[in-house]
Amino acid sequence: MGTFKIEGGHKLQGEITPQGAKNEALQILCAVLLTDEKITIHNIPDIVDVNKLINLLENLGVKIQKKGKGSYIFQADDVDLNYLHSEQFKEEGRGLRGSIMLVGPLLGRFGKGYIPKPGGDKIGRRRLDTHFEGFIKLGATFRYNKEEHFYGVEAEKLTGANMLLDEASVTGTANIIMAAVLAEGVTTIYNAACEPYLQQLCTMLNSMGANITGVSSNLLTITGVDKLGGCEHTMLPDMIEIGSWIGLAAMTKSELTIKNVNWDMLGLIPNVFRKLGITVEKKGDDIFIPAHVDGYEIQNFIDGSILTISDAPWPGFTPDLLSIILVVATQARGEVLIHQKMFESRLFFVDKLIDMGAKIILCDPHRATVIGHDFKSTLKATTMTSPDIRAGVSLLIAALSAKGTSTIHNIEQIDRGYEFIDTRLRAIGARIVRVS
Numbered sequence: 001m002g003t004f005k006i007e008g009g010h011k012l013q014g015e016i017t018p019q020g021a022k023n024e025a026l027q028i029l030c031a032v033l034l035t036d037e038k039i040t041i042h043n044i045p046d047i048v049d050v051n052k053l054i055n056l057l058e059n060l061g062v063k064i065q066k067k068g069k070g071s072y073i074f075q076a077d078d079v080d081l082n083y084l085h086s087e088q089f090k091e092e093g094r095g096l097r098g099s100i101m102l103v104g105p106l107l108g109r110f111g112k113g114y115i116p117k118p119g120g121d122k123i124g125r126r127r128l129d130t131h132f133e134g135f136i137k138l139g140a141t142f143r144y145n146k147e148e149h150f151y152g153v154e155a156e157k158l159t160g161a162n163m164l165l166d167e168a169s170v171t172g173t174a175n176i177i178m179a180a181v182l183a184e185g186v187t188t189i190y191n192a193a194c195e196p197y198l199q200q201l202c203t204m205l206n207s208m209g210a211n212i213t214g215v216s217s218n219l220l221t222i223t224g225v226d227k228l229g230g231c232e233h234t235m236l237p238d239m240i241e242i243g244s245w246i247g248l249a250a251m252t253k254s255e256l257t258i259k260n261v262n263w264d265m266l267g268l269i270p271n272v273f274r275k276l277g278i279t280v281e282k283k284g285d286d287i288f289i290p291a292h293v294d295g296y297e298i299q300n301f302i303d304g305s306i307l308t309i310s311d312a313p314w315p316g317f318t319p320d321l322l323s324i325i326l327v328v329a330t331q332a333r334g335e336v337l338i339h340q341k342m343f344e345s346r347l348f349f350v351d352k353l354i355d356m357g358a359k360i361i362l363c364d365p366h367r368a369t370v371i372g373h374d375f376k377s378t379l380k381a382t383t384m385t386s387p388d389i390r391a392g393v394s395l396l397i398a399a400l401s402a403k404g405t406s407t408i409h410n411i412e413q414i415d416r417g418y419e420f421i422d423t424r425l426r427a428i429g430a431r432i433v434r435v436s
């Protein structure tokens with residue numbers, strides 16, 4: 001179990017450049033299986049989950065050439081489907097959530113796709129019904145081995161269909177799209193998720209020769225094609241990292257510039273931080289956060305009632321930033337209700353913040369009320385364990401704002417999604433060391 005030691009209470013300063021988007025990378029990498037031609041991808045983040053997926057592709061026989069930092073060429077012209085039946089695949093396939101998106105492209109191109117129950121954060125029930133109901137609609141037969149938690153779909157041929165998804169699942173939508181692009185005829189997906197990750201995936205698939213319309217809406221129309229070809233694709237900056245750095249700057253009263261954020265794709269993120277009273281300035285394509293020397297004040301709703309920040313499928317506010325919002329609110333002036341609608345086990349980490357002196361009432365598994373300290377009382381350093389990727393970074397932000405030295409165990413969770421976080425934070429003045 002890896003550990004960070006963090007000496008908090010110091011201001012940070014400078015520039016930080018976001019890595020390529022983790023959740024986009026996981027979709028895009030699976031899409032390389034859809035063609036036997038070369039796919040060049042840039043801005044791939046060097047993080048544990050992405051590297052695990054690259055390793056899975058390599059074991060599937062995909063040829064991989066590294067061209068420079070974050071740039072790779074992939075060619076799936078000799079895919080070894082036997083690997084899918086190996087014990088090694090059962091072990092490696094459950095190492096991350098993103099591996100589930102291997103199924104759609106394999107089914108679309110080779111008529112079969114298998115996956116063990118995928119890993120990822122333990123933040124609640126993470127069912128896969130939407131994915132498999134979509135594949136079944138396209139004509140696949142479905143098998144599930146309950147003992148081994150092993151899923152399989154097979155089809156002689158996929159045929160386009162109309163579907164209304166039971167929920168706007170992000171990975172589910174990506175998976176169904178990747179199967180439907182090579183199906184015969186027209187597929188419509190209503191209640192499709194439309195996160196920037198999915199917009200990017202559709203743009204990439206269209207540049208490979210797919211025919212997808214409705215991109216960025218919740219109604220996609222996909223006219224199947226016989227074959228897809230190569231392309232070049234560049235990943236967006238990671239909007240969850242960007243949100244994390246906004247929170248970090250505010251909570252440590254630091255002046256920070258977040259470089260090349262691709263403002264147009266940030267949706268509600270800057271405004272939600274503004275509702276906490278944080279100044280988020282647009283400077284070209286950068287975000288500038290001034291030092292909040294006098295703190296920041298949470299806005300009420302127009303009628304004076306207490307602000308609620310909740311998650312919703314895109315273009316709603318992403319659930320992946322609610323833990324960050326919550327920790328930043330602990331030092332604001334005012335109160336806020338955080339409502340995590342999607343995941344039922346994602347707020348339990350507030351116990352650690354309460355131990356550090358934060359004023360939080362966990363109302364139920366989905367809701368927490370935060371009463372900010374307005375920096376009149378700082379958080380106290382402590383020892384904690386990172387339960388999931390975003391809670392881990394929230395605890396890290398809390399530790400950087402706290403007086404004294406904190407210890408965070410299980411930092412593998414953080415490394416899943418944040419590239420060399422300790423090195424990059426040290427470059428802007430953070431006192432953080434990796435001790436094991």
Ligand SMILES: CC(=O)N[C@H]1[C@@H](OP(=O)(O)OP(=O)(O)OC[C@H]2O[C@@H](n3ccc(=O)[nH]c3=O)[C@H](O)[C@@H]2O)O[C@H](CO)[C@@H](O)[C@@H]1O
Pocket residue numbers: 023026097098124125126127167168169170171172193313318319320341342343
């Ligand atoms: C690898 C990857 O891309 N992971 C992201 C992906 O996970 P993932 O694709 O696994 O998440 P889903 O979108 O399927 O669903 C997430 C949770 O929200 C619930 N749900 C979903 C849609 C909906 O309309 N209503 C609803 O309640 C689901 O039941 C589930 O509990 O999307 C999640 C939701 O943005 C993010 O937290 C994850 O970081």
Ligand SMILES: C=C(OP(=O)(O)O)C(=O)O
Pocket residue numbers: 022023049096097098119120121122320389390417
């Ligand atoms: C929940 C997340 O990741 P995963 O879906 O990979 O567990 C996340 O990125 O916040």
